[in-house]
Amino acid sequence: MELIINGEAVTIPDHIKTSAALLNFFQLEEKVVIVELNEAIVAKNAHQDTTLSAGDRIEIVHFVGGG
Amino acid sequence: MLKIGPYEFNSRLLLGTGKYPDFDIQRKAVEESGTEVLTFAVRRMNIFEANQPNFLEQLDLKKYKLLPNTAGAKTADEAVRIARLSKASGLCDMVKVEVIGCDKTLLPDPVETLKASEILLNEGFIVLPYTSDDVVLARKLQELGCHAVMPCASPIGSGQGILNPLYLKFIMEQATVPVIVDAGIGSPADAAFSMELGADGVLLNTAVSSAKDPVKMAKAMKLAVDAGRLGFEAGRIAKKDYAAASSPAEGMIFS
Numbered sequence: 001m002e003l004i005i006n007g008e009a010v011t012i013p014d015h016i017k018t019s020a021a022l023l024n025f026f027q028l029e030e031k032v033v034i035v036e037l038n039e040a041i042v043a044k045n046a047h048q049d050t051t052l053s054a055g056d057r058i059e060i061v062h063f064v065g066g067g
Numbered sequence: 068m069l070k071i072g073p074y075e076f077n078s079r080l081l082l083g084t085g086k087y088p089d090f091d092i093q094r095k096a097v098e099e100s101g102t103e104v105l106t107f108a109v110r111r112m113n114i115f116e117a118n119q120p121n122f123l124e125q126l127d128l129k130k131y132k133l134l135p136n137t138a139g140a141k142t143a144d145e146a147v148r149i150a151r152l153s154k155a156s157g158l159c160d161m162v163k164v165e166v167i168g169c170d171k172t173l174l175p176d177p178v179e180t181l182k183a184s185e186i187l188l189n190e191g192f193i194v195l196p197y198t199s200d201d202v203v204l205a206r207k208l209q210e211l212g213c214h215a216v217m218p219c220a221s222p223i224g225s226g227q228g229i230l231n232p233l234y235l236k237f238i239m240e241q242a243t244v245p246v247i248v249d250a251g252i253g254s255p256a257d258a259a260f261s262m263e264l265g266a267d268g269v270l271l272n273t274a275v276s277s278a279k280d281p282v283k284m285a286k287a288m289k290l291a292v293d294a295g296r297l298g299f300e301a302g303r304i305a306k307k308d309y310a311a312a313s314s315p316a317e318g319m320i321f322s
Contacts, residue, residue, distance in 0.1 A: 006111040026114045032123060033112055034152045041155045059111065061152055063123045065093075066108025066138055067083030067223070067250075067272030 004057045020047035022058070033062050069268050071161070071245055072193035072214040074132060076103045079262070080292045081134065081247060083272025087281060090122055096275055096285035097126075106134045106163060106270065109149050133159040134195065140166050143182035150187050162187060163217065163249075163270075164196040173223040177204050181211070188212045197249055200234040202241060209244045216244060217270060220261065221251030224273045228257035232264055239265040255284075255291035262295025263303065 002011050003022075016025050019042050023029045035042040036059040042050050052058075069076040082102040087093035097105065107123065123133075135153035140146035143166060150162040164183050168176025175197055181204070184196050188211060195215040196208050205216045218238050221227035228251060229235060239246045245267035252258050252271040261269050269292050278284035 005114060010114075027117045028112070028114065031112075031117060032121070032156055032158065034109075034155045036152060039148075041151055043155065044157050059152075060114055061109050062112045062121065063107040063133070063135065063153070063156070064110045065084040065086065065122055066136055067085050067106055067270075 001052070001054045003052065004055070006059060017051055018048060019050035019052065022052060023047060023060075026060075028060065031062065033060050035060055069245060071195065074161075074193070076132075076268075077101075078103045078289070078292075079268040079296055080258075080289055081106065081249075081268055081270035082275065082285070083270070084122055085272050086276040088276075090120060090125060092281050093122060093276070094125060095282045097131075098285075099282050099289065100275065100285035101289045103130070104132050104134050104161075104270075106136050106272070107153075108136055108138045109153050110139075128158065132161060134161045134163050135159060136163040136165045136197075137183070138165050138167075140183070141168070141176070141179070142166065143179040143186065146179070146183035147186050150183075150192060151190075154192065160191065161193040161195060161214075164194055174199055174219075177201065180204075181207060184208055184213055185211050195247065200231050200238065202234060202237040205238045205246075206241060209242065214244060215247055215267070216242065217247045217249035219250035220248050220257065223250040225251050226253030226274060227251055228253050229260055229264075232260070235261070235266070236264050242267075255287040258288050259291040259295035259298070262292055263298045265299055266295075268292075 038057050069079050078101045080102045081104040082100050083106045137146035137149040146166045166176045166179040167173050180196050184194050187194050194213045197217045200218045208216050220229040247268040247270050248261040248266045249270040252274050258269045275281050275284045
């Protein structure tokens with residue numbers, strides 16, 4: 001399935017159907033990341049229940065150095 | 068003690084985390100600064116390089132409060148979106164509202180800053196807006212319920228120090244919430260001057276991270292903020308036009 005992740009088209013394996021599985025696929029489950037699905041934030045405890053569909057726009061953000 | 072919303076800090080120095088030469092120097096600088104509040108930006112992650120080290124992951128989060136900024140936002144909506152993302156991390160509920168209105172000067176957009184602050188206050192954030200040195204704007208922000216106001220000394224990253232001490236003093240004198248001088252600090256003297264004027268705190272980044280020796284500068288800034296605050300509390304003497312001798316006029320051996 002193709003998703004738009006951080007503004008870029010990314011094809012992910014078809015068995016990835018949830019936000020949790022997506023984080024796992026990119027090895028981000030232990031990282032401090034925040035996910036937005038179609039401009040709605042996915043709460044930390046909701047990744048397992050958040051299903052993804054082709055064409056979804058996903059932002060995966062984190063904290064970086066800044067002033 | 069610096070009180071911002073429900074939080075109390077012994078240190079009055081807030082430190083940015085951008086532009087350090089490396090994480091090792093940064094970690095030492097943070098330690099030497101004595102800060103308890105660190106600012107961060109929120110950005111897209113490089114998902115294909117998940118193992119890249121991240122400074123936040125090296126921090127003992129029991130020792131520091133995170134103050135994410137909304138840098139990059141040019142509208143209230145963008146700032147609110149970034150702020151919500153930061154809070155969804157579950158690591159923080161403070162936010163530095165930063166809505167830039169001019170690319171060249173990086174001065175804030177006052178209208179959008181006000182709008183974003185109001186929305187975020189209604190959502191329960193602890194809101195610290197980055198603002199210009201406009202006393203009316205600062206008053207309106209504090210009337211909205213902002214937990215601090217953060218006027219700039221001079222443009223972000225310029226290191227020009229305090230360009231308009233009079234206007235900053237106006238803001239400090241009418242303030243009912245902490246005033247944190249944010250942006251433009253270049254040297255320890257600038258930080259001390261801010262505190263002597265009556266600031267409740269100083270937020271700086273480039274002055275430390277881009278110094279020749281960031282670790283030493285972090286310590287210098289800590290000492291400067293402490294010295295400035297003590298000087299403010301002690302109350303400086305009035306300036307006089309002419310000299311006033313420090314030694315007694317009586318008992319001179321020539322009489």
